[in-house]
Amino acid sequence: MANEVKRDLALEEGEYDCPPEPLPTLRHSASHVMAQAVKEIFPEARLAIGPSIEDGFYYDFQLSRPFTPEDLDRIEARMREIIQADHPFVRMEMSRAEAIAFFEKGNEPFKVEILRDLQVDVVSLYRQGDFIDLCRGPHVPSTGQIRAFKLLSIAGAYWRGDERRPMLQRIYGTAWHTEEELSQYLWRVEEAKKRDHRRLGRQLDLFAFHDVAPGAPFWLPKGMVLVRELERFWREVHDTRGYEEISTPILVSKKVWEQSGHWDHFRESMFRLEVEEQEFSLKPMNCPESTFVYRHRLRSYRDLPLRLSEIGRLHRFERSGTLAGLFRVRQITMDDAHIYCRPDQIQAEITGVLEIVKTFYALFGMTPRFYLATRPAKAMGDRALWDHAEHALREALRANDLAYEIKEGDGAFYGPKIDIHIEDALGRDWQTATIQLDYQMPERFELEYVDADGQAKRPVMIHRAIFGSFERFIGILTEHFAGAFPAWLAPVQARVLPVSEKVHDYARTVHGRLKSAGVRAELDDRNEKLGYKIREAQVEKVPYMLVVGEREARDGAVAVRRRSGEDLGPVPLERFVADLQVEIGGRAR
RNA sequence: GCCGGCGUAGCUCAGAGGCUAGAGCAGCCGAUUCGUAAUCGGCAGGUCGUCGGUUCGACUCCGACCGCCGGCUCCA
Known part of the structure; x- marks a missing residue:
């Protein structure tokens, strides 16, 4: 039923399962070999998908019992035999209906589901030895091409990334062109472990975590030095740039969140408690309360821009499985500020924030990268305002001569934002700073200023953070410097x-x-x-x-x-x- | 939250259904008074994560919970 195709078709953009470059292709092929080995050892295993990823590959399986580390050894050994046999990868094509029948017969429900969702008439499959998998390719010519590889770990993963669908078992592996590259990679992983901020935090007595407060660090004297030095620097910069520092309550009535709209969107992620029959919550954000400071007085157009900064302690209920050292915490100390300005001041204000971002990251030897995050699916407010806001951000980036990429639909529910990512000493990417333009909060809290013409007008609000959070940023800094902080930050100089x-x-x-x-x-x-x-x-x-x-x-x-x-x-x-x-x-x- | 793994001294780790659970480092005491990455000796340190169960007997086996780790999902 299947036509064997002698040569790989000339694959075009969007027609392959892995980028048609040598290394991803090799890794993708390695994942097929792994799937073959797993099927030979565990014929009852069901196949899901197995792509190449950065530094390696994985394949998802469904199996009634969990894989063990010993299983990995067996699978890896079997893979070496398959590689030794040097089976050619053969591309085949068949109609979608034939393929569905083929995988139904083979009892591979996940493959059948993929095929049912496909919009094409003809699909391709690849065969090595007697193992056949649905795949668009490309692949290396034969299994013998795969030399330097290693299976790394077993993890859970939802089918199609959907938590309502079955949990599968994912085996991660890595593959390289040469043994040297492989051992270099493994060495890099080991080095990264040595820099792990959780390990350095303990070794250098920076901070500690205890069962009694999951997701919140205890800052030890030496770690607190880092916090204080960063605060000191942060205040110096903001004091000289016309910011005024405020501090707002941590425990506040839910009324605030109802008014801001957070209650609808994030109630489940807030720490709530009842006091004298009133519902309160620990603040998950500073912005709604900042508006109370704005409204404390009648504001004139002459008062704007009003820049209110706040090092605020926030609490967000992050699900237990997501916590990770200082990188993912439930108690977040945010280096926040809210700028209230007139529409004609937006660009200048965004520019000022972008300058602060540049100053900060240069100090640590980090290069910021800029992303524009646009309107998400569940957005508040009307379309025209969103378009206007996105345009203003684009203009500020352009005026600052900053290259940026677009993160489509990744904006906050109240407005678009510029996200700033940095790359640390190990070349890993982190989102830290953010600049968010917001027309919604002023609307919701009915903020006004008296304009030159005596009319009440609505200001625009800019939310922004430079570090993101002290916790996360100190985690990044610790790994970036491998614990060897510059003298000004060093706990002991x-x-x-x-x-x-x-x-x-x-x-x-x-x-x-x-x-x-x-x-x-x-x-x-x-x-x-x-x-x-x-x-x-x-x-x-x-x-x-x-x-x-x-x-x-x-x-x-x-x-x-x-x-x-x-x-x-x-x-x-x-x-x-x-x-x-x-x-x-x-x-x- | 979900899948899997783990939890023994401050830290890193060994051990094991049966007599007082071990080691190195750190700590304390003493000796040594020393020149650029570990001086020697001694002492002390543990409800074996918590609770419950099985058992003549549980740190060890079973269950629940808590926490951590690797992922997935989520991330205003």
Whole structure:
């Protein structure tokens, strides 16, 4: 019934199952081989889909019992046999009806479902050995082409990504052209694990999580230094840019959320409680309450733009399975601000925010990428306003000469937004900053200003965050710097290491001098050898180790060692203090 | 929330239906007074995540719950 096709058709855009480049093709083929191995070992397994993904591939199966790590070993061994046999990948074509019949006979309900949804008359299948799978290709010529691969993990995944549909078992694997690339990749994964902020957070005593507060960190003294330094910098920037800081209540009546519209959209994601027969909630956002500050006075067009900033502590009920260290928390400390302005000020205000974004990320050596997120399906407000808002954002981006991509339908329910992503030291992508234009909240809360003509007008509201949240951003920073924070952020900036007890008096003098100069300095006067103290300071990634022995005591100097291992030799104490103050004051990287 | 895995000392980990559950590091005490990544000796440290069940006996087996990890879903 099937026609074998001698050569791959010239595939066009949209006609393949994986990008027709060498590596995705290889990985896609590896997933077919994995499916074959699984079917041979577990004939009762049902096949779902198996694409190539970044760094590897997966295949989803339905099987009554869970896969175990031992199963992975067996599957991998079987795959090697299939690869050894060097079966050619053969493309075949048949009518959709024939294919449905074929997979019904093979008892593959997921394949049948895919085929029923397809709009085409003829479908392609690929065969290697006696294993046939529905697939648009392309594939490598034969299984022997797959050399460097490894199965990695087993995970659950909903059929078609829909939580109402069956939960399948997904096996993840990775595949590369050469063994070298494979081991390089595995090494990269190991390195990433070493940088994991959860691990570094524990090792460096930055923060801790406890069962009693899932999704909310306990900041330890050293981690709190990071929070404070970021706050300090953040306030400096906003103070000089005409922002006024406010703070609004955390526990508020549901009336506020009903008025803002959040109650309808996000009630289920709010922490609610009843007090004296009134329903309250922990605030999941700052914006509705910010409007109370706006309305505190009658506003004139001369008052605008009014920029109200707030480091607000929010709570959002994130489902238990989604929590992850500082990256996904239930208690979020947002570096928020709301700008109330006239329509003619929008572009200038957005421009100002974009400038802050650039300043911030340059400081950390991160390159921001900009995305415009447009009208979502369940949007509030009329179409024309949305179009106008999207246009204003586009214009601001263009005026700032910023390249951007579109995230279609990804806007907030009250307005479109510019999302800013950064790439960290490991090349991973994070969404951090966001700038959201909002005509809805002013409407809902009936905000007004008196214009030059004496008429009451409605202001526009811009929501924006630069870090996103302190929790998440500190998580990203920790991994970005692998715990070796620049001196201005480092919890301990310098540690004094006396060589022996004989110089403890001098070491105390040095330590005292550093403290009086405002340096976060520690004195390690424990009864240990120098090598031990250095090792420990090194592990803790203290930027400067100041070795003091009898020579330094005599000369009023410190022997400076950087955490890079670089030994700067003896430096007069006052010189070191002055240099360090410059480095910290300039927030040098 | 769902699928799977895990939970033993502050940390990293070993152990096991049957006598007082171990190690390294960290901590404390003592010795050593030392020059750029771990000095030596001693001491102390545990309701084996919680609750319930099976059993003569449970840290070990079973169940529920809590938390964490890998994913999926979600993310104003």
